[in-house]
Amino acid sequence: MIKRLSFAAALVLPSVAFAQTAVPIRPNHTLPQYGAVTAANSNAGAPRAMLRMATPSATGGYSPLWPPGGLRKDTLIPSLYTDGSSGTLDQIGRMADGSVQQTDIGGRVAPLDANRMMPSPVSGDTSSAPATSAGTLTARSLSARFADTHNLADYGASLNGSPDDLGKIQSIYSSMPDGSVVHIPNNSRWNGIIQNPDPQKNFTWVFDKTYDFSGYEHPPGDGDTSLSHKYGLEITRMDRDTKNWRQSPLLAFYWNDDPSYCGAYCSNWNQQSAATFSAISGPTAQGNTSPVAVGMRSFGNNPSASYDVGLPVTVFKYGQNSIWGLDISTNDYSGKSPSAFATWNEFDMWTNGQDIKTWDLGYGTPQAGHRSVFYVTIAHEHSEVTSWSAKTAMKAHASGRGSVQTASLLSVTGKSGVPYLWYPVTDGTTGATQPAFPDPAKINGKISKGTLTVTRIVDGALSIGDTVTGANPISPVKITGQTSGAAGGTGVYTVDDTGASSNDNEPLYAAPHVADGSIYWQFGEELNSSVSSVLWVTASSGDSVDTAIGFDKNVTISNAALDTTLAAVNDKAAVVRMASGQVIDFSGNGTRTGANRHTLDYENGALRYKVGGVPVLSIGDDGSLQSALPSRLPVMTRAQIRAYPSPVKGMEIYDSDDDTPAVYTGAGWKLMPLSDLPAN
Structure with a gap:
């Protein structure tokens, strides 16, 4: 009986299922409410010792313990408890009344296992129960912990997709404070519509495998951020009033303030980035793999008031570190001959209609127009x-760490x-x-x-x-x-x-x-700046480039492939500069055999015009003209010569009627006398 009472008394101890801390051993008979029990009769304070009868009974053994007058509640039983202490009958009775009934365990009272944990579910209101998280010090009530975030189901939303539920969710939304984090539990059916969003509120909605954004359904609220976990982490937001715009829905920030890291000088080329996206296209994959995809759809109609940018990259230089605005590298480590689109950096522009109309009064003049595959600006900075x-x-x-x-x-x-x-x-x-x-x-x-x-x-x-x-x-x-x-x-x-x-x-x-x-x-x-090269091409020794800038056969050039009309070129600059022996080809027809049939180059102190690689005309550094073949005068009749418009002194034309050259002088056209060529 005493063992059962001791076990039952242990069941009324506070549960440690949340706190997970050891409870000190406290036997019931040592508690104050049991240790001060006294007698209720005239000789209070004089506990009665229980006496054992010394005379054996007639049948053998010992007789019952019956002191004179019967048992009293303050009768003391020596060495009653396992620690050797004594106890009275009154203590035993009170401890029994304060113990848990065995039939209540598992019903009205939660049982404890060997680890003093509750193996059965707890029913009833436990919102005020204190609890601490692992590794923390301060216990808070369960109701306070659950109030850190909001769940629509806790506020009475049915989340069954019904029209009536939209009104209930609107009411819940209106009652929540700005900055709330709201969870939508798994398997909920809600289209994410807030009927009357408040642009002054900024919520974070967390959909637990319940919402699939295809790119057109707008997330809840105005300026609210939504997170979905259905197929992967999706972060979305729609702003209807951009005056309340705060920052991007996803912000990755990294601050490098390490003065001892040795970068490119130590061949450490990897960048310490705020965000890294990686992907692997395996050996059995068919491709079409990218670590990051950037897409934007522009539906606005404000051509001169605003502009949309697919991928803005901005770098600010305030110190002496080298900066690269955009670093794109394609590396072929296959060791195999390239095929198809082996390594490309592609820039496409898909459009409709003419940019500068052929009947535009400015057609054909040097201008950037309205469309530009590459638009490069070089100018000194004014904003700072x-x-x-x-x-x-x-x-x-x-200066110093932490300073910006x-x-x-x-x-x-x-x-x-x-x-x-x-x-x-x-x-x-x-x-x-x-x-x-x-x-x-x-x-x-x-x-x-x-x-x-x-x-x-x-x-x-x-x-x-x-x-x-x-x-x-x-x-x-x-x-x-x-x-x-x-x-x-x-x-x-x-x-x-x-x-x-x-x-x-x-x-x-x-x-x-x-x-x-x-x-x-x-x-x-x-203040004024200069840039050494807008486009600079380099290669390893032994490598080659077939075409630095090429145009496909479907391209029609309406102005010029290279137009420097509007540029100011100083006396030491040139529109095109080539080294000795490099040629300009005037005879290209798109075939290798047709290349360099008529070329112009400079070599050995002369500008040379070649046909089939053979010089036919050259102008030396001293201005002298030399032809590899005899020169030929234009041939005209006497009437054509006389009708020639605006002749100038020194002009020569071969007169076919008189079979002799004619020279124009201040006195008109004169025939040149000819004589036979000597035999030797």
């Missing part, structure tokens, strides 16, 4: 450049009329009046081990205290002295940075710091 203003805060370049500060770039024009860029050395504020910004000196030289060797002064002069900058060294160095050469001219100078270095004959600028209020300005660069 400011003009000088008084009492204005200026910022220096970012962009420098204030100041555009000022020197006395020469050339606009230059300057930037502040440290943060500060400009003064009341604009200081004088000098033109920088332009030099060629080399910096190494604390020494600047100037080999050429292009413009200006050097002074002690000037800072020298260029592509190299990365950071400006300050001139601290001159050890040889004419003052301020070519020679050897000392600089304040012994670790700075540059290439031989590096093009460099030199200018002093300009004091302005609480800041100093450092010379940076010229």
Whole structure:
């Protein structure tokens, strides 16, 4: 009986199924409500010891324990409990009343297994039960935990696809606060329609294998983000009021602030990216595999007010790292001869109708038109450049880990009329009046081990205290002295940075710091920019390119394959420049045998016209004209010669009527006397 009571008492202990913590052993008889039981009669406080009868009964053994007056509730039973302590009958009775009835276990009372866990489901309201997650410290009620997210089914939505359910979901939506995360449970049938979306609310809807977006069904709400798990993670959003636009539905952000990573210099070409998409087309696959697909459908009708971009790529340069706006590589590691579309970078434009109409008054003139497969812009940047203003805060370049500060770039024009860029050395504020910004000196030289060797002064002069900058060294160095050469001219100078270095004959600028209020300005660069090559083709030694730029037979060129009419070409530039021996072919007919039958090239000090590879006419560097074959005068009758329009002095025509050359002089056409060619 005592064992059963002890087991039953253990069943009323608080459940540890949620917290998973060990409960300390506390025998019932040690609890306060049982340890202070006293007698209810006149001699309270004098517990009665139970006496064992010493005289055996007539039948043998011991007689029942009956002290005089019968058993009392405060009768003490020695060594009643397993720990050796005694107990009274009153304690036993009260503990029995406070114990769980065996018949209630599994019905009104949840049983515990050997691990003190509840093996049976718990019925009833457990919302106020505290619980802690694994590894956490603070317990919260189950109701508080479930309130972290919302589930439409918990709010009474039937999610059966009925029209009445749309009104119920609208009511639920209206009652939820901005920023709610709402789950739609598995196997629900709801088309995702919110009848009256609130553009001021921003929800996240999580569909658990219930919604399949094909690209046209709009997700719930206005500006809300929806996640679906049916075939893969789908993230969607529709904005009806873009004034409330926050950011893209999916944002991947990565911040690299590691100063010790060695990149391309150590042949580490992999980029540390905010997002990486990878795919594998296996050896048995039929292809059509891509790691990422970008698609956009544009239905807007605002040709000059806005534009849609299929894949915008923007890179901002604030430091000295090299940047590539778009890096596309195709690598053939098959070791097999290419076939079909082996390695291509393809750019297609599918259109209808003419861009510039043939009856347009501007047809045939040089212009970009309205459609362009490649549109390249080369211009200096204005958006980050400011003009000088008084009492204005200026910022220096970012420095140190965690800094993303962009420098204030100041555009000022020197006395020469050339606009230059300057930037502040440290943060500060400009003064009341604009200081004088000098033109920088332009030099060629080399910096190494604390020494600047100037080999050429292009413009200006050097002074002690000037800072020298260029592509190299990365950071400006300050001139601290001159050890040889004419003052301020070519020679050897000392600089304040012994670790700075540059290439031989590096093009460099030199200018002093300009004091302005609480800041100093450092010379940076010229404002106007230049680009060395718009398209540069390179290859490994021994490799070749069949056609650098080609046109298919269906292409009709209405203006020119290359038009530089609108470009300004300086005296050292050329529209086309070729090396000696390289030819221009005038006879191409689309076949290999028809190539280079009539060519023009320059070689051995002369511009040469060749037919079948044989020079027939050349113009030397001295202007002399040489023909490999005899020249031939035009042949006309006497009447045709007299009728020839606007003849000029020195013009020669062979007179077929008189069988002799005719020369035009100031006095008219004259026949040239001829004589027989001597025999020897």
